[in-house]
Amino acid sequence: MKVALFDFDGTxxxxxxFNVLIDHLKHHPRYKTNYGRFVRKFAPIYFAYKMKIVKKSKMQNKAMEYYLLSFKNNTRSEIESFFKEVASDMIDDLRAPLVGKMRQLKQDNYYIMLISGAFIPLLEAVFEGFDIDCIVGSEIKYKGDKLDYRSRFERVYADRKIDIIRQHFADKQIDWKNSEAYSDSHTDLKMLELVGRPVAVKPDDRLKAIAARNQWQIHTD
Structure with a gap:
């Protein structure tokens, strides 16, 4: 079996x-009060990051965690409806050539996995109707009809992606040499190295240099 691994943000x-999510929350007629709760909670971590006391990855993790916590008083249906609203404004901005490539790979019997740090309900809403075999993202946990704000939040990022990919395909025979992976960031380097056909999509400077050195395909808009 051949697989095709796709990152979402930047790819x-x-x-x-996350910038899109913040903008929606800030200007939403119903949930803009959530934005105030998010800012008050997140501000100390952000300032610590700007002062180089906190690493970027920790700051980003906390940003997503506190974003969810701003919905502490909302129901599951309200949260999922909000993400669907955001998704509806994102769909038209997807990279059409890559969406076409994904569909072509599916027709060619590749197993399609979308793996991202974005929230799962957002990813599912954006790609509703797409024939994607597996969507992996950062999980939102609930207790009954409300957010389970006491549970540990885990962002799917960097090496965590590799762990998930290996676990998911552990009992399957994968033709990694003829499999493909798409990402824009050097944080996904191990994912790209996992396959025989890595593609750097509008890569950051570090990934661009690695891709050029290894003669990987580089996709530009």
Whole structure:
């Protein structure tokens, strides 16, 4: 079996998802009060990051965690409806050539995995109707009908992606040499190295240098 691994932020979607989420929360007529709760909680971590006391990865993890916590008083249906609203504004900005490539690979019997740090309900809403075999993202946990704010939040990022990929395909025979992977960031380097056909999509400087050195395909808009 051949697989095709796709990142989302900066790859299938050309912008930073979290910035879009923040903008929606800030201006939403119903949930803009959530934005205030998010800012009050997140501000100390952000300032610590700007002062180089906190690493970027920790700051990003906390940003997503505190974003979810701003919905502490909302129901599951309200949260999922909000993400669907955001998704509806993102769909038209997907990179059409990559979406076409994904569909072609599916027709060619590749197993398609979308693996991203974005929230799962957002990813599922963006790709509703797409024939994707597996969507992996950062999980939102609930207790009954409300957010389980006491559970540990885990962002799917960097090496965690590799762990998930290996676990998912552990009992399957994978033709890694003829498999493909798509990402824009050097943080996905291990994922790209896992396959025989890595593609750097509008890569950051570090990944661009690695891709050029290894003669990987580089996709530019």
């Amino acid at each position: 299938l979607y050309p912008y930073e998802t």
